[in-house]
Amino acid sequence: RGFALDTAFPGVVALARTQGNWKYTPLLRSSPQSYTAAAGVGAPPTYSASAGDLRGPLDFGFALTRLSANPLHAEQRVVVIGDGDFISNTFLGNGGNAALGTRIFDWLLGDDTLVHLPPRAAPDRHLDIGQRGLNALTLTLAALPLLLLALASVLWRRRRRH
Incomplete structure (x- = not known):
């Protein structure tokens, strides 16, 4: 909600919903020009419907909620993203990855209703x-x-x- 920064997800995979008592909310979606590549990593990026490739937009991040069995907690929250390293040290500085990671953790911790002041990023740290x-x-x-x-x-x- 209200997130307008560009993010980078290297090696992302599309996700599909499963049956269960969770409420799925799409969190991250690829562009309409994207597609899955069933050929795998290292193969030339070409679309092939016969190989099982799917055209975008594709969901690759979901926020899941359900009522908690514990009366002390109103709901359980889970975030599933089809890319594990978008908040790794290597990619944390790319675009809005750090801000998105912070927002995800805030939401998981139930801090989504608090005033959100994003941490200030260090100015250009590259020296030419x-x-x-x-x-x-x-x-x-x-x-x-x-x-x-x-x-x-x-x-x-x-x-x-x-």
């Missing part, structure tokens, strides 16, 4: 330094301390003579 910048960094980190050491040595010798 050209050759000129590397030269300046080398000068600052190596040559400058050596220059200070040489000056200190000269001062020490002068004071020792007098």
Whole structure:
């Protein structure tokens, strides 16, 4: 609800509903241009209806709820997503993956009615330094301390003579 960030799900699989007493709510859905690839990982991505491929949009995330047998808890909540590594360290920084993961955990914990203040992401942590910048960094980190050491040595010798 109200989530507008792009997310990345590498290696996602489509999910199908099963019978049971759970109420299914589609949480994540692929684009209409997507399709399943029955050929598997590593095969060229081509659509083949005869191989069992399905055209999108496909559901790959569900929020499940049901009434709890325990009178202290009103409902049980489960989230099933067809991709296990969208919130792994490798992909957490992609698009809105961190924000989506936080919202999912908030909902599972029953914190979905609280005011949601998303954590601030660190600004760009990638540093591009050209050759000129590397030269300046080398000068600052190596040559400058050596220059200070040489000056200190000269001062020490002068004071020792007098």
